[in-house]
Amino acid sequence: MPSPSPLNRRILLTARPQGVPRPEHFTMDAAEIRPPAPGEFLVRNHHLSVDPAQRGWANDEGNYSDPVPLGTAMRALAVGEIVESRADGFSAGDFVYGWFGWQDYCTATPAAVLRLVTERDLPLTASLGVLGINGLTAHIAFHTLGRPRAGETVVVSTAAGSVGSFVGQLARIAGCTAVGVTGSDDKIYAATGRYGYARAVNYRASRDIAADLAIACPGGIDIFYDNTGGEIGDAARALMRTGGRIVQCGTASIPHWTPLPQGPRCERQVLTKRLSWSGFVIFDHLADFPQTAAKLADLIRAGQITYDEDITKGIERAPEVLAGLYRGENLGKAIVSLV
Known part of the structure; x- marks a missing residue:
């Protein structure tokens, strides 16, 4: 039967x-x-x-x-x-x-x-x-919108997350100094010990995230890879250097969009510092998936990327x-x- x-x-x-x-x-x-x-x-x-x-x-x-x-x-x-x-x-x-x-x-x-x-x-x-939309998002957005150059400072929100953990490592490989923002001491340890970050800030323990981020980035920020928006985004944008690039990959800190949340106006910062602020949606880049996954797989095999x-x-x-x-x-x- x-x-x-x-x-x-x-x-x-x-x-x-x-x-x-x-x-x-x-x-x-x-x-x-x-x-x-x-x-x-x-x-x-x-x-x-x-x-x-x-x-x-x-x-x-x-x-x-x-x-x-x-x-x-x-x-x-x-x-x-x-x-x-x-x-x-x-x-x-x-x-x-x-x-x-x-x-x-x-x-x-x-x-x-x-x-x-x-x-x-x-x-x-x-x-x-790492070989799915998380790693692909990190690699494609960081390189196409962030346009990293050796010696630059890169700040990443949700630095120990499923995307941010790879951005820190890609920044290190590109010769940049990566500064992470994350939400626990365990994630601080992971960011600095495993994910390529030179320094990291615990936003949950911070009394003044803007001041703490300024200490972590004394020369300002060249690339801000933002996965959260909100208060962290406000603090990082204020520290952007002239010609800086903002990669908007997520808005995880915003609990709802109806009604629209209110926050600081940053148009003047974008204008006077000549900032580039670009949104990124991974599904606009389907044609890049096979070759980018192959690059990431090679980095894993070479021991340059961990996950x-x-x-x-x-x-x-x-x-x-x-x-x-x-x-x-x-x-x-x-x-x-x-x-």
């Missing part, structure tokens, strides 16, 4: 959050696995990504992506193995990284794939972090891992493992 087919466990978004999603906004169910139609393949997810941008995918606060429809699997990046394929260019046994959702299985088309995973000598989980992962076992834990991400509880790339 044949064994029953497995069911597909899914984490569904069932309530629209205002601000940070919490576990009560999600429900887990189990559904039949849909076999692939012509032009599709079936992926068994091995590891799920947990990313700050999922706040925007879950709510409707004007994020650049359309919000996830209620009652469907939470939008998420994942890495997994194709177990059945009816799509040209994809075969059973291929490992792929893409939009496969918070679920065990995903029936998808090639359009869901961000890249094929070819680095069989590296851990598969690396495809969600940390915070892996939680069990699909049912995904919502609480996302909430913990916004509380700063993760040490390394947040991943939920299904294997």
Whole structure:
């Protein structure tokens, strides 16, 4: 007698959050696995990504992506193995990284794939972090918008995070002095001990972040790689040197965008210091993924880039891992493992 087919466990978004999603906004169910139609393949997810941008995918606060429809699997990046394929260019046994959702299985088309995973000598989980959108964001944004030059000072907010941990190392490789801003003594230690930072500031322990950042950057800032916005962004922009470059990669410190938050006006700083202030969204750069991932993989193999992962076992834990991400509880790339 044949064994029953497995069911597909899914984490569904069932309530629209205002601000940070919490576990009560999600429900887990189990559904039949849909076999692939012509032009599709079936992926068994091995590891799920947990990313700050999922706040925007879950709510409707004007994020650049359309919000996830209620009652469907939470939008998420994942890495997994194709177990059945009816799509040209994809075969059973291929490992792929893409939009496969918070679920065990995903029936998808090639359009869901961000890249094929070819680095069989590296851990598969690396495809969600250093070789995924986190490492790709760090490398592409830092080099195309930051335009680093040896001897410059680079400040990075969320310096020990899934993007900032790589920016510090890339700055060091480029011959720059990296100064990090992070939220705990453990993350200060990680930033300066592992992630290439010469100095770091604990914003949670600081009584005056602007003064502490000025001490850490006595000659000013040439590149500000901002993942948070808010008070940290205000303090760093005031220290920018003439011709400085601001890379806006995130706004994690802003709890909501409705109504619009109020803050200092910085137009005069941008004008008089001739600053470049550019927003960066990684999905504008899909064509650069394969070659950038290859560069990062070579840096890992050469021992020039290190990375940390915070892996939680069990699909049912995904919502609480996302909430913990916004509380700063993760040490390394947040991943939920299904294997």
